[in-house]
Each structure stands twice: as C-alpha cells, then as structure tokens.
Amino acid sequence: MRRNWGNWGEFDAPRGSKSKKPVELKEIGEFGLISWIRGKMDLRDSNIASGIGDDAAVITPPKRCVSLVTTDILIEDTHFRLDYTDPLRLGKKALSINLSDIAAMGGTPQYFLLSMGLPLHLPFRWIEEFFHGVQQVAEEYNLSLIGGDTSLARKLTINVTLIGRGKAGEVIYRKGAQAGDQIMVTGTLGNAALGLRILKSHKGDSSISRAGDSDLAELIEKHFSPTSRIAEGRLIAKNHLASAMIDISDGLMADLGHILEESHAGAKIWISQLPLSEAYRRKAPQYISRDIDLAISGGEDYELLLTTPRKKGEKLLGLFRQSGLKITPIGEIVDPRYGLRLLLDDGREYTPRRKGHDHFKKPR
Ligand SMILES: [Mg+2]
Incomplete structure (x- = not known):
C-alpha cells in the first residue's frame, strides 16, 4: 500500500493558531516521531514477523541464502x-x-534499520521530507524499515544498516582477482566529485543546477543522488562473471587498492579508457587543472569495480550490451610486485595529485 506523502505539514501549527513558526522536533518528542515513522513506512516482506515496535526485529532467515549486512x-x-x-x-x-555495498557483493537488498542523531531545533518539516526520500528508494527496491534508534545530537547524524540476501555460491568478494583478469567499471567516473567541486566553487548555491546548464545540473545531481548498481551486481553475480568486486565510494584508486590488497595482486589502468560522461568532459577542465584526476581519485561514484577472468570478459560485455547497461574495460590485473600503475597511451606512468579519499586524513 502506498502511503500518502503528499500530506506534508501535518505537524505544522494547529488550525486556527496564529503561529507561523514551523513545528520543531522538540514539540513532537521521540515517541511521537517513532510512531509517525512507523505509520509512514510499509513492511513489504512476509518474512518479517515483527518490525518496529518490539525490542528487536524478528525476520525469517532466507532459505538457501546467506545474509549480507552493511x-x-x-x-x-x-x-x-x-x-x-x-x-x-x-x-x-x-x-x-548502502544499496551500493549490497550491489558490490552481488546481492539483493531486503531490510534496513535507520538511526538518527537529531538536533532539537530541527524543523519537523525537514524530517518529513527526509523520510519522503527514504520512502522513494525503499519503494523502488522493495525495502522494509524494521527498526532503528533516535537520539538528541548536536550535529545531524544518519546511520543506515541494510540487510540483503545472496546465494552463497554467487557472493562476490574483494579477494579473488588473479593476474590476467580484466578490470572493468560500470557507468562513468568522476561526475559526483566534479558535481561537489562545482557546488563548492559556487559556495554551495545549489540553485546553479537550475540555471539552465544541463551539464552542471547532471553533475550536481550525481553528487546528491547516486544511483545504485543493484541490477548490474545481480547480473554479474548470477552469471558468475567476476573474480572480485567492490563499489567505488572513496575513488577508483583507493577502492581498486582494496581489491589488490585482499587479492594480493597488482594492476595496470589505462587512463584513456576511463569512462567519462560528456558533461564531465565538457566541464572538468573549467574546474580542475588536471581534469582526469577527479575520475581517478574523486569519491562517491558508487559504480561497481570488478575483475573478470579473460575468458569471461566477452560474455560479460555481451550481457551488459543486451541489458542496456554500461560497463567498460579499463585495465588488467598483474603480479603484486608491479603495484598499481596508471598508464598513458604512450606507456608513460601518470601520477595523480591525490590517491583517493581517506576518512581520517584532513582535507587539504
Ligand atoms: Mg563499499
């Protein structure tokens, strides 16, 4: 059943009241908030014996499957x-x-828990709109909210735990890449990082994305609304086409580094093969001096990066073509002693300014 999200502002000032002040969270209270959330979110899965409203959610474990938790x-x-x-x-x-992490394992997402640290002054309308977004994605992927927690916090904090299922023989790990495997990536690289760079250079004024420049709008949208590659992950997993896979959240270099570490392997990447959107090609030179760098080490692409044995490469490319999905070969797995090198067409090595996002390093 589809809940009515059109009825926003149900917590706005009571009818007849002269107050124009938006209702703040403190007027709703924690239990008011939880019961409001419970009323808005559907349980879409008959394997849920109990969702929100008990001390713990009760779900029936999937038959002949493993659970994926992220x-x-x-x-x-x-x-x-x-x-x-x-x-x-x-x-x-x-x-x-979170969907991106389930995609990277080749799984199907099912349930999620959502915990939030909320500042007391937050207008309730903000929470309503936030949940509207959550609900849109939950509906698209048939996900059920089965629990969570709320607390007062000085800064807004959002934590999602997502549970999915996968067949044991289909799950794809970071380990498993072997010398000779092709390296491939879905979609295009660098759009989200460039979108963020553009926003920052306009001092966060997101109205520039509505100023009529469709390139800017596309890049900024990719930063705000990443697409999850669940369909791509499933296609790869059920056909046993990858030897290793990861989603790119911290940048191509950093996340390929994780595959290499777990697989004890090295890699060559051909810079000229990196898939870039037209918008990226047109706009990147205006915002960054070495315009390929955001595709190499900018974060938040949420594309899938995988390795595939050479004899399976053609099948993989064919299946993606048939399904109308985008995937591009960008390099090759080699001996671990080689390390990770980015190569230009003339064979010279390219060194980007930044290797990728490190959560504990101060930004420069
Ligand atoms: Mg990940």
Whole structure:
C-alpha cells in the first residue's frame, strides 16, 4: 500500500493558531516521531514477523541464502552540509550508499534499520521530507524499515544498516582477482566529485543546477543522488562473471587498492579508457587543472569495480550490451610486485595529485 506523502505539514501549527513558526522536533518528542515513522513506512516482506515496535526485529532467515549486512554513517559537516543539501535527496542518498555495498557483493537488498542523531531545533518539516526520500528508494527496491534508534545530537547524524540476501555460491568478494583478469567499471567516473567541486566553487548555491546548464545540473545531481548498481551486481553475480568486486565510494584508486590488497595482486589502468560522461568532459577542465584526476581519485561514484577472468570478459560485455547497461574495460590485473600503475597511451606512468579519499586524513 502506498502511503500518502503528499500530506506534508501535518505537524505544522494547529488550525486556527496564529503561529507561523514551523513545528520543531522538540514539540513532537521521540515517541511521537517513532510512531509517525512507523505509520509512514510499509513492511513489504512476509518474512518479517515483527518490525518496529518490539525490542528487536524478528525476520525469517532466507532459505538457501546467506545474509549480507552493511552499514554507513552520514554526519553533518563531514559528509553533507545542511545549508545546501535538501532533505529529500539526503534521505535517498542515505539508503543508496548502502544499496551500493549490497550491489558490490552481488546481492539483493531486503531490510534496513535507520538511526538518527537529531538536533532539537530541527524543523519537523525537514524530517518529513527526509523520510519522503527514504520512502522513494525503499519503494523502488522493495525495502522494509524494521527498526532503528533516535537520539538528541548536536550535529545531524544518519546511520543506515541494510540487510540483503545472496546465494552463497554467487557472493562476490574483494579477494579473488588473479593476474590476467580484466578490470572493468560500470557507468562513468568522476561526475559526483566534479558535481561537489562545482557546488563548492559556487559556495554551495545549489540553485546553479537550475540555471539552465544541463551539464552542471547532471553533475550536481550525481553528487546528491547516486544511483545504485543493484541490477548490474545481480547480473554479474548470477552469471558468475567476476573474480572480485567492490563499489567505488572513496575513488577508483583507493577502492581498486582494496581489491589488490585482499587479492594480493597488482594492476595496470589505462587512463584513456576511463569512462567519462560528456558533461564531465565538457566541464572538468573549467574546474580542475588536471581534469582526469577527479575520475581517478574523486569519491562517491558508487559504480561497481570488478575483475573478470579473460575468458569471461566477452560474455560479460555481451550481457551488459543486451541489458542496456554500461560497463567498460579499463585495465588488467598483474603480479603484486608491479603495484598499481596508471598508464598513458604512450606507456608513460601518470601520477595523480591525490590517491583517493581517506576518512581520517584532513582535507587539504
Ligand atoms: Mg563499499
């Protein structure tokens, strides 16, 4: 059943009241908030014996499957800025970045838990819109909210735990890449990082994305609303086409580094093969001096990066073509002693300024 999200502002000032002040969270209270959330979110799965409303959720374990569990945290001023992130897109993103991790294992997402640290002054309308975004993605992927927690916090903090299922023989790990395997990536690289760079250079004024420049709009949208590659992950997993896989959240270099570490392997990447969108090609030179660098080490692409044995490469490319999905070969797995090298067409090595996002390093 589809809940009515059109009826926003149900917690706005009572009818007849002269107050124009938006209702703040403190007027709703924690239990008011939880019961409101419970009323809005559907349980879409008959394997849920109990969702929100008990001490723990009760779910029937999937038959002949393993459970995939992942979690991600979004913190105000570290991962997003309240002044230029609209709550609807943030709600979508909170789920999407977790979906990306389930996609990277080749799994199917099912349930999620959502915990939030909320500042007392937050207008309730913000929460309504945030949940509208969460609900849109939940509906698209048939996900059920089965629990969570709320607490008072100085900065807005959002934590989603997503549970999915996968067949034991189909799950794809970071380990498993072998010398000779092809390296491939879905979609295009660098759009989200360039979108963020553009936003920052306009001091966070996201209205520039509505100023009529479709390139800017596309790049900024990719930063706010990453797409999850669940369909791509499933296609790869059920056909046993990858030897290793990861989603790119911290940048191509950093995340390929994780595959190499877990697989004890090295890699060559051909710079000229990296898939770039037309918008990226047109706009990147205006915002960054070495314009390929954001595709190499910019974060938040949420594309799938995988390795595939050479004899399976053609089948993989054919299946993606048939399904209308985009995937590009960008390099090759080699001996671990080679390390990770980016190569230009003339064979020279290319060194980007930054290797990728490190969560504990201060930004320069
Ligand atoms: Mg990941």
